[in-house]
Amino acid sequence: MVLCCACCGLTAALLPGQPVAIYHHLFGNGRRGAEGMDDLSEKNRKEDRQDVNGANPDWGGGFGLSCADVRHIDASEIAEAVYKLCMKVTCVLPPENIAALERAMEEEKSPQGRQALARILENHRLAGELMQPACQDTGIAVVFIELGQDVHVCGGDLNQAIDEGVRRGYSEAYLRKSVVHDPLFGRVNTKDNTPAIVHLQMVPGCSLKITVVAKGGGAENMSGLAMLTPASGVEGVRNFVVDQVRKAGPNACPPVIVGVGVGGNFETVAFLAKKALIRPVGERNPNPKYAALEEELLREINGLGIGPQGFGGSVTALAVHIEAYPCHIASLPVAVNLNCHVAPHSTVIL
Amino acid sequence: MTIKIETPLSDSVVSSLRAGDEVSVSGVMYIARDAAHKRLVSLIESGEALPFDPRGQIIYYAGPTPPKPGQVIGSVGPTTSGRMDPYTIPLLELGLKGMIGKGYRSAAVRKGLIEHRAVYFAAIGGAGVLAGQCMKSAKPIAYEELGPEALWRVEAEDFPAFVVYDAYGGDLYEEGTSKYRVC
Numbered sequence: 001m002v003l004c005c006a007c008c009g010l011t012a013a014l015l016p017g018q019p020v021a022i023y024h025h026l027f028g029n030g031r032r033g034a035e036g037m038d039d040l041s042e043k044n045r046k047e048d049r050q051d052v053n054g055a056n057p058d059w060g061g062g063f064g065l066s067c068a069d070v071r072h073i074d075a076s077e078i079a080e081a082v083y084k085l086c087m088k089v090t091c092v093l094p095p096e097n098i099a100a101l102e103r104a105m106e107e108e109k110s111p112q113g114r115q116a117l118a119r120i121l122e123n124h125r126l127a128g129e130l131m132q133p134a135c136q137d138t139g140i141a142v143v144f145i146e147l148g149q150d151v152h153v154c155g156g157d158l159n160q161a162i163d164e165g166v167r168r169g170y171s172e173a174y175l176r177k178s179v180v181h182d183p184l185f186g187r188v189n190t191k192d193n194t195p196a197i198v199h200l201q202m203v204p205g206c207s208l209k210i211t212v213v214a215k216g217g218g219a220e221n222m223s224g225l226a227m228l229t230p231a232s233g234v235e236g237v238r239n240f241v242v243d244q245v246r247k248a249g250p251n252a253c254p255p256v257i258v259g260v261g262v263g264g265n266f267e268t269v270a271f272l273a274k275k276a277l278i279r280p281v282g283e284r285n286p287n288p289k290y291a292a293l294e295e296e297l298l299r300e301i302n303g304l305g306i307g308p309q310g311f312g313g314s315v316t317a318l319a320v321h322i323e324a325y326p327c328h329i330a331s332l333p334v335a336v337n338l339n340c341h342v343a344p345h346s347t348v349i350l
Numbered sequence: 351m352t353i354k355i356e357t358p359l360s361d362s363v364v365s366s367l368r369a370g371d372e373v374s375v376s377g378v379m380y381i382a383r384d385a386a387h388k389r390l391v392s393l394i395e396s397g398e399a400l401p402f403d404p405r406g407q408i409i410y411y412a413g414p415t416p417p418k419p420g421q422v423i424g425s426v427g428p429t430t431s432g433r434m435d436p437y438t439i440p441l442l443e444l445g446l447k448g449m450i451g452k453g454y455r456s457a458a459v460r461k462g463l464i465e466h467r468a469v470y471f472a473a474i475g476g477a478g479v480l481a482g483q484c485m486k487s488a489k490p491i492a493y494e495e496l497g498p499e500a501l502w503r504v505e506a507e508d509f510p511a512f513v514v515y516d517a518y519g520g521d522l523y524e525e526g527t528s529k530y531r532v533c
Contacts, residue, residue: 110530112370112512116474119510123477127425136415136425136478136498174424176415176498187385189497218430218452218475250523251430251453253475305531309452309474311512312526342476 071148071206073350075156078208079164081348082143082196085212086169089346090133093124096281097343100318104255104308113313117255120308120341131173135253135342138175139214141166141196144278150206163194178217199271211278213345219256219338222248225270228332237262237334238297244336245301245317250310253340257281258301258320261335263327273337276321278345285322294320352510358406359447359469367469367513369520374508375450375471379408381502383429386493387437390501394440401492401501405445410473412451413498414482423488423504425478428452431470435459442466450511454523460515471511472522484509 098121105117127134143162147153153161170177170193179194180187203209224244228236241260248256261272284291297320307313318341327333355363357377367373380402382390393400411431415424431451435458438449442462449468452475463470473481485504492501514522 110526112372112526115372119474119477119480123474123480126479130479132418132479132482133415133425134478135476136413136427136481137429138415174416174418176413176424178413178498189499191497221430249454249527250472250475251432253452303532305527305529307526307530309472309512310523310526311472312522312528312530314530340476 075161082165110313116308137216144211146209148205219252257339259337264325269333272323273335385499408448427478
């Protein structure tokens with residue numbers, strides 16, 4: 001089956017289980033500005049078709065590699081990579097998270113808020129030094145896989161390889177095993193933190209990118225999704241996002257990182273909100289309109305007064321990240337997924 | 351100024367605490383979260399004895415990471431307390447005097463704190479390494495098959511926490527937020 005993407009005209013074959021027609025938006029490959037084009041009419045034509053993330057319709061080309069042949073990656077290499085990511089993801093936090101917390105320390109007006117931030121910074125420093133999880137909630141492992149379409153995974157099952165990496169990593173790094181086998185009946189701990197939640201997407205190229213997010217339950221429980229109507233517009237989205245953070249209050253371990261999905265449909269908008277959380281903290285959406293909305297939402301959220309740990313203060317969120325996607329004429333889906341200040345995630349490209 | 355308190359908590363200590371107070375807690379505490387609470391309350395409902403006497407005690411809502419060799423306990427920051435709301439009143443009725451966690455409690459629990467003269471504290475969510483370093487001993491005393499949800503007895507030394515809901519209806523979350531709210 002061949003599909004033509006509505007917003008950029010990309011033609012792609014749709015294979016069973018592989019959402020080829022949408023991946024270049026959801027994963028942002030080919031996200032480049034429209035500068036550097038000589039022909040103005042060509043530029044305008046392309047800008048007209050620019051998608052909500054500011055990506056132009058030029059084909060992305062994966063990670064900049066080109067390959068003549070299919071590349072083979074053994075499943076055991078994937079297991080090893082996931083294992084190594086799990087070993088460090090909850091102990092060594094992304095430097096931009098630490099930098100954002102240090103900025104928060106300078107900006108926070110409340111003495112109790114500053115005290116909470118000082119302890120958090122000290123805790124995160126010790127976590128890296130001792131290679132001990134910063135937070136006891138080392139999460140359910142959410143694993144994003146961007147699989148180059150010229151890659152052949154051989155020597156085993158991809159999902160089993162990911163679970164093997166999680167199993168070994170969570171055991172050897174002394175992480176908490178926080179997964180139960182059935183949500184309703186029995187709720188018996190699987191004792192090895194498997195299965196992971198895997199988001200597999202095909203991308204151009206011959207690389208395999210793995211991002212492990214150790215997603216804790218406290219902030220995750222404060223997520224929300226609404227199917228707004230188009231008439232609600234920017235105002236409706238703004239009210240929903242701010243209200244969601246207000247309701248979360250101290251529960252999500254503020255200062256939080258607010259992941260927002262807008263557009264798509266019911267399941268896609270939730271995925272977008274989650275994906276927004278793996279963007280480096282504070283990096284703006286490349287589309288200036290969405291970047292401005294991110295800053296506006298951050299100001300409004302920090303005006304709620306919740307503050308670090310909910311003790312009252314001027315820094316409730318470290319960042320707001322929005323990911324958007326085209327949607328149906330009848331719809332305006334919006335989703336909020338929160339990350340606590342620990343926000344552990346780590347990436348490797350094979 | 352930090353107020354040093356020791357467990358078990360007496361009525362006079364509980365009565366002296368106010369929302370917003372910073373405390374450091376020393377002495378025995380019990381660590382329990384969702385699944386352990388479900389079992390504790392089911393024992394109470396069937397009239398059976400609990401694995402520990404809750405009179406005057408503090409329950410710390412947490413589920414630690416496994417200890418590394420040589421450690422007393424792993425990382426052990428607080429978990430979200432609201433999930434334990436449905437199990438809290440029966441424990442307060444048996445004399446529980448304190449709970450440490452993070453986040454909001456229900457109106458029923460806040461009322462229960464006033465009626466039973468008890469207090470709810472918040473520890474710093476996400477600061478699991480520092481919390482673990484305050485534990486001088488730690489031992490699972492029941493429900494080990496629940497893994498991270500086992501019931502633990504720990505001895506804390508200068509464990510830092512803030513009084514969120516006191517025994518008079520004081521509410522640090524509300525007071526703090528209203529002070530810094532600008533919209």
